[in-house]
Amino acid sequence: MKTKNKNTFSAKESKRLKRLLARNATEKPTKAVKSRPQDRSQALAARSRARLSYSRFRAQNEFLYSHSSSEANDFFSEDSFREYHAVYEKIADKWPQKPINHTLTSETSGRLVVADIGCGSRAQLRDAFPSHFVHSFDLVADSPHVTAADMCSLPLDADSCDVAVFCLSLMATNLAHALSEANRVLKAGARLIIVEVASRFQPITEQQFARQMTQHFGFKLREQRHLSSDNFFVFFEFQKTAKCSQSLPQITLKSCAFKKR
Numbered sequence: 001m002k003t004k005n006k007n008t009f010s011a012k013e014s015k016r017l018k019r020l021l022a023r024n025a026t027e028k029p030t031k032a033v034k035s036r037p038q039d040r041s042q043a044l045a046a047r048s049r050a051r052l053s054y055s056r057f058r059a060q061n062e063f064l065y066s067h068s069s070s071e072a073n074d075f076f077s078e079d080s081f082r083e084y085h086a087v088y089e090k091i092a093d094k095w096p097q098k099p100i101n102h103t104l105t106s107e108t109s110g111r112l113v114v115a116d117i118g119c120g121s122r123a124q125l126r127d128a129f130p131s132h133f134v135h136s137f138d139l140v141a142d143s144p145h146v147t148a149a150d151m152c153s154l155p156l157d158a159d160s161c162d163v164a165v166f167c168l169s170l171m172a173t174n175l176a177h178a179l180s181e182a183n184r185v186l187k188a189g190a191r192l193i194i195v196e197v198a199s200r201f202q203p204i205t206e207q208q209f210a211r212q213m214t215q216h217f218g219f220k221l222r223e224q225r226h227l228s229s230d231n232f233f234v235f236f237e238f239q240k241t242a243k244c245s246q247s248l249p250q251i252t253l254k255s256c257a258f259k260k261r
Contacts, residue, residue: 057087058258065255069172073139073150081140085121091258097227099195100124102235103165104132112162115185117151117178118169125165135161152177156185165193171256176217176248183218186240192219198226198234202254206234209251216249218242 060080064072076084092098103125104114112132116125119136123145126134135156141148149155152174164182172178182192201209206224213219219238227233 053083053087057084060084061088061258062255064171065173065257067172068174069150069152069178070174072172076139078140078142081138082121082142085142089121097233099227099233100128100167102195102227102233103167103193104129104163113160115154115156115161115164115182117154117164117166117182118171119146119167121146125167152181154181154185158184159187161185161190162187163191163193165195167193167195168197170194170196170253173252175251175253179213179217179251180244180248183240183244188240190240191222192236192238192240194236194238195227196234196236196253197256198231200253200256201234204252206236209253210236212249212251213238216245216247218244 060076061084063075067075104112114125114129114132114134116123116134116136119125119138121138121140121142123134123136123143126136126145135154136143136146137149137151137154138146139148139150140146147155151169151172164186166178166182170178186192198206204212210221210224213236214221218240220241221236222239223235223237225235227235
């Protein structure tokens with residue numbers, strides 16, 4: 001008997017979320033009352049726009065965690081993708097730790113071929129490490145240096161990359177396929193870097209995840225650590241030692257929900 005993935009929406013729930021996003025897209029911020037001072041009216045209008053943008057961001061974020069990568073690829077337009085990342089980047093700018101800074105190091109020797117899978121609206125890894133050749137992928141190409149692609153079907157040859165990176169991008173419900181695709185594009189002995197929110201490792205623990213990567217996905221754990229004393233982000237470095245198993249387990253991580261405002 002198959003167990004339902006708690007992160008997967010039913011068809012009815014999916015339609016509800018899409019209706020919410022469509023309705024929010026047509027809503028206008030509440031108009032300022034003319035009798036109020038202009039500066040106060042502008043402040044109220046700005047808060048109204050911010051609340052509306054954040055509301056849509058939460059719904060879009062929920063969609064990403066509850067659908068497959070192909071469904072997300074079909075759903076997000078250039079405008080909705082850009083809107084989502086505008087809010088996300090404002091939130092990320094307030095984090096004391098910048099996870100992207102921990103994916104590669106400047107001490108890495110040689111010119112590496114890197115696959116940055118789920119890079120966001122900007123090719124930050126490419127900009128931070130210009131000495132390497134970085135392929136930057138996400139749902140929408142919102143930058144000339146980003147290629148639009150489904151993370152489970154990358155436009156790369158097999159055994160072509162030295163490093164693959166998932167930095168806060170393991171969001172879709174078909175994570176096993178994304179990890180299998182990373183194995184496909186990596187050379188033998190190449191590295192897989194994963195940085196994620198530590199609280200997402202439920203019900204599967206960090207240790208269980210690492211074991212599954214070894215047993216089923218052809219990777220050996222080289223390093224695992226938390227990026228700060230508050231244990232908010234967890235860092236994994238794996239090395240490719242074999243190809244994936246033909247039968248892959250379903251991997252489910254807890255959704256990372258943002259609070260209502």
